[in-house]
Amino acid sequence: MSNETEQYEAPMRRAFDLATRGPLIGGNPQVGCVLVDHDGTIVAEGWHHGAGTPHAEIVALSALPKGMDAHGLTAVVTLEPCNHTGRTGPCSVALIAAGVERVVYSVKDPGATSGHGAQRLAEAGIAVGHGLLEAEGEALLHPWIEVMRRGRPWVTVKWASTLDGRAAAADGSSQWITGAAARQLVHEQREASDAILVGTGTVLADDPSLTARGDAGELMPHQPLPVVVGERAIPATAKLHAHPRGVLETHSRDLAAILNELQKIDVRRVYVEGGPTLASAIIAAGFADEYAIYLSPALLGGPMLAVGDLGIPTMDGIRRLQIDRIEQLGDDLFIAATPKAATPKPATPKEG
Structure with a gap:
């Protein structure tokens, strides 16, 4: 300069x-x-x-x-x-x-x-x-x-889990793993997003409203567009049909195509709240740009993991993250992280 x-x-x-x-x-x-x-x-x-x-x-x-x-x-x-x-x-x-x-x-x-x-x-x-x-x-x-x-939205993958990585109890119940302060930050992150991605399985199991709400339960000024990923239609009685922005049903599991279409309608920031199946698919496909992880000081055990199979068979494929911020919210921890660039492996010396 x-x-x-x-x-x-x-x-x-x-x-x-x-x-x-x-x-x-x-x-x-x-x-x-x-x-x-x-x-x-x-x-x-x-x-x-x-x-x-x-x-x-x-x-x-x-x-x-x-x-x-x-x-x-x-x-x-x-x-x-x-x-x-x-x-x-x-x-x-x-x-x-x-x-x-x-x-x-x-x-x-x-x-x-x-x-x-x-x-x-x-x-x-x-x-x-x-x-x-x-x-x-x-x-x-x-x-x-x-x-x-890149021609696709910025994607934040969010999950809340116990310290042993469980997002729900063995019977599927998950409310509430984290406390009020952590849940309020989630609402603020929703408001800062153009769209929320959720899987049909989560809609059928939890019937979420996916609105961004303030401390008193009031609707925040900006509401993200709920986007349902999956081939099945959601029930006519689902709360998402009452969302202020309506709901976009993709009837597809093609994540690349979905993100491409969202880009075309000026969706720049996507917040993924779709449960372990959708979160794992986003991560495995390499679409996760940052992570919003909420950890509760509790243990559940059982099969209900916050993140499922990422298609990583050996340690060679481990996805390492960079911790950008850690904040205590009541009894819970919030961790903001981004993917860490892979470190090239040193060349193996040749014999002879």
Whole structure:
């Protein structure tokens, strides 16, 4: 990063702070933007409020003080300005029309259609700096970037179990393994998701409502879409039919196809609550991007494991995780983890 763009580190950090005010859910990333004058003073700022609303750059331009225009200003943005028309117009075009002198962004837009805004800006004669605090920008946008690169939603696999790994008693009963504090965090994680995946077996056994609820049982502002994985239809009396978002029955067990279809309807974050059969299938297929694990200090024994067969016959195939966070919730533990990159095996020396 050149000295010219290093002067924008403080404004970029402000843009990061603004970006986090935007929603995690929906098809669009969290983006922040500040407009800076030649003295380095922030004169306007904005962030993206969610799909279908103006992008951060447009919000910042609209926030300029009365009588001031953008000529000669620098736009500092967390993500490369978009270059396509979707629900809103291209931010690159809006910045050009506004007359900004320079654009500095942190992370390149990996989208095939939304990317290349920097090229359009440069072709219009606007100075462009990129890669400022890129590691921090990548961390902020990591799930969204991975969604764009892989073409499928970010998948969180959740389970609650006893310390000996049981998700239910031998008779199938499972309420409640964990306490109230742990269950409330689950509701918060549901609200931060676009969809909840559940298997038909879980619907038939537990008849869950899969709503996101507050401490007093009230519905939270955002409700994830319940998605039922499996070929069987769920009963007409199932509680899911009363869900505020309705219910999507896939009538399929093809996880890759299901995730692909969810991506097409702007589902970016999927929360898997479908019991051991669905969780194991997601993990075995390599679709688990992170884990939300709730452990109760209790023992049940018996056959009702939280995770079933992963198709791993030997230790060579073990799925190792990186622990990202551990939190005590009442008597329970919450563990946030992500898959750990496999360590290449050293080559076996040849004889002779």
